[in-house]
Amino acid sequence: MSRVPPRAGGTRLMDILTFDNVTLGYGSHAAVHHLSGSIARGEKLAVIGGNGSGKSTLLKGIVGLLRPMGGRITRDGATRLAYLPQAAEVDRSFPARVIDLVALGLWTKRGLWGRHSADDIARLHAALARVGLAGFAERPLDALSGGQFQRALFARVIVQQADLILLDESFNGVDQPTEADLLRLIADWSTEGRTVLTVLHDLDTVRQHFPRSLLLARDLIGWGATADVLTSANLARARGYTEAWDDDAPLCEAPPHEHLGGHSHEHTTRTPA
Numbered sequence: 001m002s003r004v005p006p007r008a009g010g011t012r013l014m015d016i017l018t019f020d021n022v023t024l025g026y027g028s029h030a031a032v033h034h035l036s037g038s039i040a041r042g043e044k045l046a047v048i049g050g051n052g053s054g055k056s057t058l059l060k061g062i063v064g065l066l067r068p069m070g071g072r073i074t075r076d077g078a079t080r081l082a083y084l085p086q087a088a089e090v091d092r093s094f095p096a097r098v099i100d101l102v103a104l105g106l107w108t109k110r111g112l113w114g115r116h117s118a119d120d121i122a123r124l125h126a127a128l129a130r131v132g133l134a135g136f137a138e139r140p141l142d143a144l145s146g147g148q149f150q151r152a153l154f155a156r157v158i159v160q161q162a163d164l165i166l167l168d169e170s171f172n173g174v175d176q177p178t179e180a181d182l183l184r185l186i187a188d189w190s191t192e193g194r195t196v197l198t199v200l201h202d203l204d205t206v207r208q209h210f211p212r213s214l215l216l217a218r219d220l221i222g223w224g225a226t227a228d229v230l231t232s233a234n235l236a237r238a239r240g241y242t243e244a245w246d247d248d249a250p251l252c253e254a255p256p257h258e259h260l261g262g263h264s265h266e267h268t269t270r271t272p273a
């Protein structure tokens with residue numbers, strides 16, 4: 001098993017994100033337990049694990065949509081963040097054009113109702129061209145296929161110029177050429193020094209395209225070089241946790257010193273196979 005050991009010395013200059021004994025969850029139920037470690041700038045990290053293992057919860061914690069129940073997530077203060085939630089969480093029924101969606105990536109610069117300069121408009125069209133959607137600018141969003149919509153979301157990320165990009169199952173339901181195009185974009189972002197965390201399920205894709213991986217089964221199973229994390233022992237261990245959400249779950253059985261953050265939470269039942 002490969003773990004990133006907790007570091008006592010604070011944040012290294014090259015770190016963009018640091019987790020210090022972080023527990024995340026809903027109500028009093030923990031869904032990610034006692035995570036410690038850090039992510040360096042420019043990393044291309046796959047976040048993997050079975051259904052219900054805490055992957056989306058971790059991303060929501062990083063974005064700030066969930067406050068940690070315990071511990072601390074430290075994000076470099078100047079970090080610009082882009083987050084693509086799972087497609088199921090994105091409403092595309094509102095009457096807007098593709099270019100309006102992509103222009104949302106500029107809102108921190110222009111405000112929601114700010115006027116766009118000629119440069120801005122050129123950037124929006126360049127982003128659409130880069131994701132293979134040249135000529136789609138005026139189309140209504142609800143006239144896009146699932147794969148085209150995913151491409152439009154990636155165009156929005158391009159104009160955001162984010163340093164930290166969080167993608168939650170962005171390849172679900174897209175065809176192979178679209179996935180290949182999106183993976184190329186992710187590689188370009190990493191080359192440009194951006195940090196990309198991608199939740200995904202296909203382990204072959206992880207092995208081919210993501211040098212580093214974080215394997216969750218609510219607890220951290222492994223974190224480090226992908227070859228060291230995706231061992232059969234780690235994967236078997238991750239599979240050994242079954243999904244369960246037990247209202248009468250016992251209190252966290254982690255060692256007492258890990259609770260120095262002062263939080264109290266219940267852990268769901270985890271049943272090794």
Ligand SMILES: Nc1ncnc2c1ncn2[C@@H]1O[C@H](COP(=O)(O)OP(=O)(O)OP(=O)(O)O)[C@@H](O)[C@H]1O
Nearest residue numbers: 026031049050051052053054055056057058244245
């Ligand atoms: N809003 C919520 N309220 C209560 N429980 C939640 C909520 N969202 C997620 N959970 C629970 O937290 C646990 C982790 O969920 P999470 O969505 O992080 O899993 P995941 O690894 O992203 O799964 P998947 O691969 O199915 O998307 C699950 O048991 C889930 O039922």
